[in-house]
């Protein structure tokens with residue numbers, strides 16, 4: 001079944017690995033941005049990666065890092081996808097690609113208007129992530145996505161409760177959730193499980209409805 005994928009972002013404690021292993025999202029994110037309250041020091045990334053089920057792909061989130069820093073972390077093997085969440089432009093992406101042939105690169109775009117979506121549509125990244133901000137728990141105006149024609153990862157203000165609405169309205173390739181699966185600023189195992197189930201459950205009920213309507 002190829003349903004909507006889901007990423008749980010901002011893991012940094014040993015128990016976060018257990019939570020994702022119980023829920024089995026498609027992706028887990030490590031934030032390598034020192035100013036984030038979810039910062040994971042690069043020297044701790046390999047240990048956390050090893051504690052996570054190998055079927056879950058890990059994504060490194062970078063803001064304003066040098067290409068050399070990103071390449072070093074990627075080569076160490078704790079992440080298999082690079083997510084650029086700062087002001088990186090296409091030239092930066094192409095240079096990074098030249099340094100890391102075959103690496104999957106995602107680029108986050110802060111969506112404010114049709115114009116910001118146009119930039120996302122043209123971006124050279126392997127995948128684009130459409131967000132309100134940077135792990136701030138707020139969503140943008142999803143109605144802007146009605147005419148967006150490229151597969152995308154939806155981020156910003158997603159919760160176990162609004163995931164069915166998000167999937168139904170926006171039809172994303174994947175969902176990216178962080179604040180919405182936290183309690184008192186740290187990851188909550190029950191909320192992670194609920195978010196992953198919400199994404200998968202919606203997909204199952206949609207497939208059932210489609211097969212019934214086909215007679």
Ligand SMILES: O=C(O)c1ccccc1NCC(=O)[C@H](O)[C@H](O)COP(=O)(O)O
Pocket residue numbers: 009010029031033036037038061063085131133134135136137138155156157158176177178179180
């Ligand atoms: O999570 C952070 O602290 C963060 C800091 C700086 C840049 C990006 C950051 N997170 C990126 C993500 O991929 C988040 O999952 C995404 O923005 C959604 O966050 P939320 O609205 O909290 O669900």
